[in-house]
Amino acid sequence: MTRTLGIDLGSSIRSAAIRGLDPLAADTLCFDMRRQNAEADVPALVAALRSLVPSLDDVAGYSPEACVAAMRDLGMFLGSIKKHGPEPVPLVPEITPVLLELGRRTDMVPRDTVHHYTTWNPAGGRQRMYGGDIQEAYLQESVRMVFPHLREGLELAGVLSDTPVEDPKFAVLTEDLTGHVETMVASIDMVMANVSPVFFARALRSYFEEITVDGQVLLGPAAAQVPLWLIDQAVWASDRSEPGYEEFLRDSVPYSLPRWRELYAYWTGVPSVVSRLVDAYGEDPDATERRVPALRASSEALARLLRVIVVFRGRHLGIARKAYDADLRLYPVGSGGASVDLLRQITDLTRATARLIARRAGGMGAEAGHEHGHGHAGAESAGRRTA
Template identity: 55%
Template sequence: MTLYDLVEPGLVCRSNDPAEPRYRIAEIREADPLGADALLAAVPAMNHAADVPALTVALRALVPEPARLARWGVVECLAAMRDLGLLLGSLKRHGTEPVAAVPEVGPVLRELGRRTDMVPRDTVHHYTTWNPLGARRRSYTATDMERHLQDAVRMVFPSLVAALDSCAEVARLEPYDPGFAPALDRTAQHVQSVVDSIDFTVANVTPEFFARVLRPYFEEIDVDGRDYLGPAAAQVPLWLVDLTLWQSDRSDPAYDAFLDESLPYSLPAWRAFHAAHRGSVSAVGKVSAALSWESAHRLPPQLTASALSLARVLRLLKTFRARHIGIARKAYHDDLRLYDNGSGGAPVALLRTVLDLTRDNETLVRRALPHADVSAPRTPAA
């Protein structure tokens, strides 16, 4: 059992309509519309043997007939994409374009993407959140390290969903409002789970395993002449927290371009969140503007509290990014890497850019509070 499974069920749906099928996580995990459980349990052995013919036969065997697919709801469609995706990534890892090898899967991928309002292949959501636990877990390698990596990503999602609620609240308020600082404190509490997740990853997954064993399964595949990335940590929407805290008006063209490419892999509600807040005034923009009108020696208590809370959550984001870049540098070191870019399509240099941007925004806020302690988090208000 992981931290993810101990979270209150309501928290998973909090930022979205609880009736929306994408957030009925237990139902998606339980679903096996392709009858794939036994076959997918054999995939790690096929991968170990690099048995492309067997993987091809397995993918062909799972392709559903149109009439069968037409009877499915969104829950079944998400589970089907999850299960087909394990074979898509496996074939590509062994040098075979899956749709070229099994052309009949192409129309199915397009239809599953259309029915779920997502890209026509599996994403990090399929690979982690919607993946069954226990004996039914879908896995490329059936190794402990792969399971640890899945769990590290899986445990982040409930807190990030909750963080989007508090970020939306921050976006509605001004630094002088009594609710501004508490909303930022709640955001910091939720972002802490991302730091915990990266620490869990460092402790349980080696850079060598990720770079040499797992990373090849996340390569892009061709569907109708367009490349689609495989499951990637970059699809975890920490960038939506960035958006409301600083990125909407204090970004960098390279980061903006990367987010534009990552956005299609996100959930529909999160794409809507991005559209609603893109180009708005960020929390850093609001706080820095307010501070510029005040005397540094006589700041209103509410503004001081807001600036402190903002500096603390930015400090957490900076901590996560510093640890993330440390892992990435090891995994993509010249002596180890098989690819120039991460599974989300970004080079390590972009991680450095985002870390620098986060640090610059934290420094901007902190310098207005030269005697304040931003290291000790406040207790978030209920």
């Protein structure tokens, strides 16, 4: 896709502007959608979607932010119709050129993503929700709260990727990045406290199914589109991953923001932060550290960052095990295409990397599931099984 926007859709100012827009005059119809979903009223959903589809001339007059808001609202109906069985686009074929044009104008895939469902979704009375349950609102908020921090964290990771590990600024940058990543742990704690696996598996997951647009199969909004994986890519995964995770990342990249796709492409071609630190220590780590004292602070800071990521991974794995248990699930994999086995592999890879850096940092504990468990059995049991 050719980039056509001169703005950063991920910025907090732009996100606030998008949330305030209703270019399709969809507020009432989006609220009615909750009842239509509860009644599985596909004809009403199709009629509402058809009434919302703008003309291409209308789209030509939209601002970039209005294009995002339009895709958000059309996407809610696309996901709702698919949840009840039919492929939505053939029922409203006039939507195809509109979706393609909205995707072109925003330099994103031609359907809604997790960004539309959460960050660009109004809060309060205008909030777009499939069913209106408070648990759905908590899930949306848990994602909305982390995006500003991830945006800042990814830019920090970009600076960190270009900073020599021997530079005293490396540890400072890494500590700042850790502070932003810690919001992921707070976010998943919110989910664990307020969203039951049964609700997600049985009531919500089916709204996030893939649809086909102009012959292209497109995944629905998914937690996998929240780009912690992109921080992985900078910190360790660009050269220390495994084929399953690499394939998952390639499949996830198209659903991210334009700036983040650029970062992925750059980080994929350079050594990871972890590899640069390991190489800097060389064959005689003790002698190297005596010669370059700043390496100790760099390794300790990197070890803390990796421990926080392991905490998140462990808790996420625990939730996924429950939501996708064979006796509960309606689908074998997440809406982003990740299986529980893949999440386990990613958690194991992250934990192994954390242990490697902890050894460089003088034996700091790397089993984050134990150190930061806060009583959550999912993370703690994941730590015991993969230790």
